[in-house]
Amino acid sequence: MMTERKPAHPEGGPGKDEAKLISxxxxxxxxxxxxxxxxxxxxxxxxxYRTGNxxxxxxxxxxxxxxxxxxxxxxxxxGLPFSAWLYRIAHNIVANWYRDQGRRKVVGLDEAVKHSTExxxxxxxxxxxxxxxxxxxxxxxxxxxxxxxxxxxxxxYSNAEIGEILGRSxxxxxxxxxxxxLTLREKWVQWx
Amino acid sequence: xxxxxxxEAKLRSMLVPISPRKGYAxxxxxxxxxxxRMPVELxxxxxxxxxxxxxxxxxxAVATVAAVATIGGMVAGLLxxxxxxxxxxxxxxxxxxxxxxxxx
Numbered sequence: 125m126m127t128e129r130k131p132a133h134p135e136g137g138p139g140k141d142e143a144k145l146i147s148x149x150x151x152x153x154x155x156x157x158x159x160x161x162x163x164x165x166x167x168x169x170x171x172x173y174r175t176g177n178x179x180x181x182x183x184x185x186x187x188x189x190x191x192x193x194x195x196x197x198x199x200x201x202x203g204l205p206f207s208a209w210l211y212r213i214a215h216n217i218v219a220n221w222y223r224d225q226g227r228r229k230v231v232g233l234d235e236a237v238k239h240s241t242e243x244x245x246x247x248x249x250x251x252x253x254x255x256x257x258x259x260x261x262x263x264x265x266x267x268x269x270x271x272x273x274x275x276x277x278x279x280x281y282s283n284a285e286i287g288e289i290l291g292r293s294x295x296x297x298x299x300x301x302x303x304x305x306l307t308l309r310e311k312w313v314q315w316x
Numbered sequence: 317x318x319x320x321x322x323x324e325a326k327l328r329s330m331l332v333p334i335s336p337r338k339g340y341a342x343x344x345x346x347x348x349x350x351x352x353r354m355p356v357e358l359x360x361x362x363x364x365x366x367x368x369x370x371x372x373x374x375x376x377a378v379a380t381v382a383a384v385a386t387i388g389g390m391v392a393g394l395l396x397x398x399x400x401x402x403x404x405x406x407x408x409x410x411x412x413x414x415x416x417x418x419x420x
Contacts, residue, residue, distance in 0.1 A: 156348070274331065279333070
């Protein structure tokens, strides 16, 4: 199910409002529900591109929010966006999932393929093939590079925001992104 | 040949936000929020669980060490007894037989 791209911080960035909401969510279900609604799609998108299908993305999204619910009282708002904490939980969960399952799917992404077909039915087969290939190449990248690509393009975060999420400097992310793009391009050209 | 810009454009058009399937968001929200415990209570329970696990592991480790020590003691005891018996046997073999005095 495709949706329109939204700003990285729909709530206007991590601020006092978010800090208050997080403190309230430790004791108030409705406040946690608000946080959940704010970040569900972002976490889901991330997990969908990491797993490649809805069933696993749903399962892992559920685990992320359950873990967040349980560990929220231990969360300290140190100025970093709340999403950074959630992405870290998601990253650990997906890493453990790959380790436990011993699988790394390179098929799926049915929705993304459908999207391209709807856009331009004339060249749908070619586009679908192209898209499948590109997504396979992304999925073969190391974890950190996959994260950068997904956060940048699917989630719309800037280098600085990705740096906050991954605990790296903006410069480090810029350099990592550039290297990732070069790697992808090299592999893409080989395929072409 | 694809340039970096062209590849970026492809990535931008192909990697779009994905929404969960219909009904999933509300189902998960209900599941998360319908529990009787609040996050703070859950964390306490989680910590209690961790403490219980650590205590069990600790007691298990102590019991294992005690069992190993007991078995070690028994083995050492048996070896010690064996050595003593061997020593005693050696001494017994080396002893000269004393003949009883004969009657005149």
